[in-house]
Amino acid sequence: MTAALPYSNGLLHVGHIGGCYLPADIFVRYLRSRGDEVAFICGSDDHGVPVLLVARKEGKPPKEVADFYRALQQRHYEGLGIRFDIYSGTNTTEIHTEFSQHFFLRCLENGYLDKLTSQQLYDPESGMFLPDRYVEGVCHHCGSGGARGDQCDACGKLIEPTELIHPRSVITGATPEVRETVHWFFRLPDFEDRLRRWIQEHDEWRPMVRNFSLGLLGQGLPVRSITRDLDWGIPVPLPGDPDAKDKVMYVWFDAPIGYVSFTEQWCRRKGEEPGGYARWWKDPDCKIVHFIGEDNVIFHVLIWPAMLMAEGTFQLPHNVPANCYLNIQFPGEEETKMSTSRGTAVWIGDYLRDYPPDPLRYYLTAIAPERQRTAFKFEDLIRRNNEELVAALGNFVHRNVTFAHRYLGGEVPPRGEPTEQDRAQLAMVAGLPDRASALLEEYRFRDALQEVMAAARESNRYFDYRQPWALRKEDPSACGTVINVCLNTIKTLAVVMEPFLPFAAAKTASMLSAEPQEMVWSAGADPLPEGRTLGEPVILFEKLEARAGEGSPDS
Numbered sequence: 001m002t003a004a005l006p007y008s009n010g011l012l013h014v015g016h017i018g019g020c021y022l023p024a025d026i027f028v029r030y031l032r033s034r035g036d037e038v039a040f041i042c043g044s045d046d047h048g049v050p051v052l053l054v055a056r057k058e059g060k061p062p063k064e065v066a067d068f069y070r071a072l073q074q075r076h077y078e079g080l081g082i083r084f085d086i087y088s089g090t091n092t093t094e095i096h097t098e099f100s101q102h103f104f105l106r107c108l109e110n111g112y113l114d115k116l117t118s119q120q121l122y123d124p125e126s127g128m129f130l131p132d133r134y135v136e137g138v139c140h141h142c143g144s145g146g147a148r149g150d151q152c153d154a155c156g157k158l159i160e161p162t163e164l165i166h167p168r169s170v171i172t173g174a175t176p177e178v179r180e181t182v183h184w185f186f187r188l189p190d191f192e193d194r195l196r197r198w199i200q201e202h203d204e205w206r207p208m209v210r211n212f213s214l215g216l217l218g219q220g221l222p223v224r225s226i227t228r229d230l231d232w233g234i235p236v237p238l239p240g241d242p243d244a245k246d247k248v249m250y251v252w253f254d255a256p257i258g259y260v261s262f263t264e265q266w267c268r269r270k271g272e273e274p275g276g277y278a279r280w281w282k283d284p285d286c287k288i289v290h291f292i293g294e295d296n297v298i299f300h301v302l303i304w305p306a307m308l309m310a311e312g313t314f315q316l317p318h319n320v321p322a323n324c325y326l327n328i329q330f331p332g333e334e335e336t337k338m339s340t341s342r343g344t345a346v347w348i349g350d351y352l353r354d355y356p357p358d359p360l361r362y363y364l365t366a367i368a369p370e371r372q373r374t375a376f377k378f379e380d381l382i383r384r385n386n387e388e389l390v391a392a393l394g395n396f397v398h399r400n401v402t403f404a405h406r407y408l409g410g411e412v413p414p415r416g417e418p419t420e421q422d423r424a425q426l427a428m429v430a431g432l433p434d435r436a437s438a439l440l441e442e443y444r445f446r447d448a449l450q451e452v453m454a455a456a457r458e459s460n461r462y463f464d465y466r467q468p469w470a471l472r473k474e475d476p477s478a479c480g481t482v483i484n485v486c487l488n489t490i491k492t493l494a495v496v497m498e499p500f501l502p503f504a505a506a507k508t509a510s511m512l513s514a515e516p517q518e519m520v521w522s523a524g525a526d527p528l529p530e531g532r533t534l535g536e537p538v539i540l541f542e543k544l545e546a547r548a549g550e551g552s553p554d555s
């Protein structure tokens, strides 16, 4: 399991988290609960122009910038309960350099790289070539302004910098000139047929992922330059070739290789012999799943698989679940794109200073842009926390555990002869893990979470209907049965909510005095032993209030 490598040039906001890191973490937690062996691999994308631009602005060496933001990003993932097996960085390990150079040389040996003289934009004022984000202008595909030299955010297409309309150097603002330089080009068109067949075989993929990629294939893929005139990146490993001097690999060539090199780094940390990555990346019994955002589809569904085909010894991804963009809407304003430069986002560090992690995980899943773009509204997060997490899920757990402590000696009461309603409640809950599984297996995280919440609401209705507070005096045995049914419901709810709400699930398990092996997917509906002493009741979800000014661009 991988989640897209973020550039180590800035802070993470809720759009990043909802885009791929949270769904990946949910899926990993689910698979582990089910008993699968999973490696959850991520790290920062340290190379390329984005990090250089920040380094230039902050007057620091790029390595210092990358190390600083990588460490912050790592803290913010941890704060949200997103637990990678390894969070590395493409500039942190020699293993990554070795793997990247291996891929480059294999592609060259297999005849998929051409050395060509090409026209590149050059900034006469700063005296350097302007690859990728060093240049901006108007998109030559869709006419949107603010297109960067590597990709247009408006239409998602790749940009050929020399075709940008009104190009401008990001460093000096100068209009660039076109100069000749030598680069290595990846023969992407050679893979068109194989890519098309491979994508067409996967009709279970999300329609956005398939349609976007097949659409690009329909227009024909260009050859892509995979080297750059920069001194920040992985050196081109051709010491005998004078043209390779001062060239590094394009950041989008080395970045996805990070998934493999970080896997190897993780295996070695665990004390394995070199080559441990192959058990994951080359064994068809292992499935490779890349969680990404909308802007990364082109790289993960076309370019990266073509690189794997060119290298020739790796398996192809099993699925590439991509979310669409998550926009943001501030009170009284239009929905807008989240943007670091314009400050239109909610930053994870700011959020975690004031609020607990589960409500954000909940809200981001409940509005996940799985099929179309959606908008983050801070006041909606607060409202849904209070009306759904607190009033439905938290309330059901709390009212039963406190009831058992107050009236039943703090123990799981015995289950007597169940009524029709008791049986219906038990059957509803017994089916919950399978209903959620069926949706999770299809990467439908929103719908799976809705199953959990629907079960919690139905359970509250059952409690209200059976009125254990009245039964306590009239029919103590029936009262015990109701609370027994409810405590077992809570156990199943805790197992199925764990991927989404791990902090609340851990608190719930401790209220049930449950061992970890009781809280796995397959044991989720097994009954709690009667007579077990329960843990102290704790509040799962606090009622939240928006702080003054929260959710506005300046907060």
Ligand SMILES: [Zn+2]
Pocket (backbone or CB within 6 Å): 139, 140, 141, 142, 143, 144, 147, 152, 153, 154, 155, 156, 157
């Ligand atoms: Zn465009």
